[in-house]
Amino acid sequence: MTEHDHARAPHPGRRALVRGAAGLVGAGGLAAKVSVGSASAVPTTASGDGRVPFHGAHQAGILTRQQPFGGFVAFDVLARDRTELAALFRKLTARCRTLTAGVTPKDPDVAALRDPQDRLTITVGVGASLFDGRYGLEGTRPPGLVDMPEFPGDRLDPGHCHGDLSLQICAQHPDAVLHVVRDLARETAGLLRTRWRADGFLNPPRPEGAPRSFIGFKDGTAHPDTTSKREMDRLVWVGHEGPAWARGGTYQVLRTVRIHAEEWDRVPTAEQEQIFGRRKATGAPLDGRKESDLPDYGRDPEGRITPLDSHIRRANPRTQGSESSVLLRRSYNRDRGLASDGTLDVGLIFCCYQRDLARQFATVQKRLEGERFADFSTTTGGGYFLVLPGVADDSDSYASALLGRGGTRT
Secondary structure (H helix, E strand, C coil): CCCCCHHHHCCCCCCCCCCCCCCCCCCCCECCCCCCCCCCCCCCCCCCCCCCCCCCCCCCCCCCCCCCEEEEEEEEECCCCCCHHHHHHHHHHHHHHHHHHCCCCCCCCCCCCCHHHHEEEEEECCCCHHHHCCCCCHHHCCCCCCCCCCCCCCCCCCCHHHCCCCEEEEECCHHHHHHHHHHHHHHHHCCCEEEEEEEEEEECCCCCCCCCCCCCCECCCCCCCCCCCHHHHHCCCCCCCCHHHHHCCEEEEEEEEEEHHHHHHHHCCHHHHHHHHHHHCCCCCCCCCCCCCCCHHHCCCCCCCCCCCCHHHHHCCCCCCHHHHCCCCCEEEEEEEECCCEEEEEEEEEEEEEEHHHHHHHHHHHHHHHHHHHEEEEEEEEEEEECCCCCCCCCCCCCHHHHHCCCCCC
16 A cells, blocks of 8 residues: 555445456556557458458457447347348348448448448457347357356446347447448348447547556556467467357457546546556556556565555456466447536446456456455446357358358367
8 A cells, every 4th residue: 555545535336447347457457468549459450452351260350450439239139030040140241241341331321431441340249148048049158158247336237238249340430330330220120129339439649659548547558469379369269168159259348337537536646646556647657667668566565666456456466377367458438428417427448358258357357356446437337248250251151150051160
């Protein structure tokens, strides 16, 4: 604890952003080992005309360089039987393939995507409720795919949680995200019903390095090596521990988090830095000089420099074994104007990807219990989803292995 930790009374019951969001971070603090706004998760690259490849072993939008705007939508599936469910996934595949190629929507009343330079990606996942018995899929649900639980400090709105199916839509312009939502709503009418939706954006880096979140700190300084196949296989992609149809997919956690900005703003900057564990101006850890410096907790076992309950130290204590809980973040800022009480309604759409929800996200959540930064945030919605493996080619479709058409994956 720092000498001024006692200066501010805590706000019981508000333990969520990171605990609730695995915090602004993953395993390195808001700096997490990924990037909320640092366009650092890169492998899937765009072609010369700006298009991101649609076909492949994994879906785009996970390792793809993070786009400035992101939309997240969860749906209830209305298909009456397994045949209609398969038809839904074929429709989604065909439309997403067309849209990501930069082709204008058919309806002239819907504004066209500007051009392929939007680097549009659409990422499709499924929730635990899709395996509830309606479509004969009960025996195929991966053991790790469950409804997102309510963690201590959460104030979840049931109407803004879970879903049979999820979409992540990312692009260079906000209108492109909305146009995709509208286009897919038209194309899947009668088969999908929107359950909840959240739109977000990245703040451009100022002056360099990772962008800043609404708490004023750099967000996304550290991240796993997304160019390393070995690291991604270890941390992100589902392997032989899952059913054959899920291999090459990944578990997605979504958390809509409100930041209590007015309360945070009343905390002196020096104390904010102790709570967070980094310098506000530079993003450097408290024992470093540059944003890219790694904190050395071994030289500070009592937390005299970086408090033991600081955000980055709780999120990633850098102890033996903690590397196994690192996760990949792709979060976005969110601004919804004013809440009903007149306070700012701003926050975070926390998004992360991992191979194992229990080993990674849930472990980070547990470590973050009691960290002071959670006093300034509340998680209100979200869900767990399994992002489907990629679409192999023009003859393949989403969930083909799950539904038994288009061959099986081994």
